[in-house]
């Protein structure tokens with residue numbers, strides 16, 4: 001069994017066939033956690049997860065690219081120049097908080113157990129606005145919105161799914177800075193789609209965080225300077241598997257020559273195989289350890 005801890009089946013790319021995609025994964029003994037990146041996709045994730053008895057879960061959060069001024073950004077430079085327009089969403093704690101409750105007989109009073117994390121949230125300094133003043137302003141906004149969402153995670157005793165691009169030192173600063181409510185000792189979570197160095201990874205591990213890997217570990221997709229070095233330095237007990245669908249399709253899953261071909265949770269098996277190859281262990285060992293890790297962190301039952 002495998003768990004794709006980061007598959008956006010709640011995104012528009014799956015609007016036509018989200019259920020088929022999820023059924024395909026479940027039939028292959030693969031569970032899925034769908035993180036939101038703004039209010040609408042968070043809500044969608046909660047709705048989809050609610051239709052499944054088991055194996056499909058939601059996370060809710062506001063992604064750092066959507067906190068600043070509206071602009072066109074790249075998804076991933078190696079993926080055929082795909083781009084999207086950011087949402088310029090103001091973080092509204094109340095709306096997100098309401099997604100954490102399930103209603104029963106018209107009353108909202110208990111925590112929805114299908115919402116297993118706050119995410120994806122974090123810092124993205126790679127895709128900031130061009131204008132210098134706007135850049136600085138947005139860095140501050142991103143940090144503030146991140147802090148608010150960490151506090152939400154702590155309040156509900158949920159783990160966080162962290163996104164971080166070109167801002168690893170800044171993220172460490174935020175996580176290490178104590179605020180009245182932000183006690184990092186209690187903070188649980190994963191740094192997803194890891195692109196930092198082996199050295200930086202140690203600092204996140206010391207904080208108790210897990211590290212998530214996806215198609216970026218394949219040379220053909222891009223992107224870590226030395227995937228083997230980074231992966232070797234992280235114990236299996238702290239690794240989570242993910243796809244980041246619909247992005248970052250593993251080369252083994254690509255039919256034809258289109259690198260922008262849609263990724264899906266079913267393909268998380270290729271990430272497991274690559275980690276097994278790098279660590280020189282069996283795929284079964286990677287599967288059982290990472291599945292146990294995900295079940296522990298997200299308290300999946």
Ligand SMILES: [Zn+2]
Nearest residue numbers: 006035120244
């Ligand atoms: Zn994502």
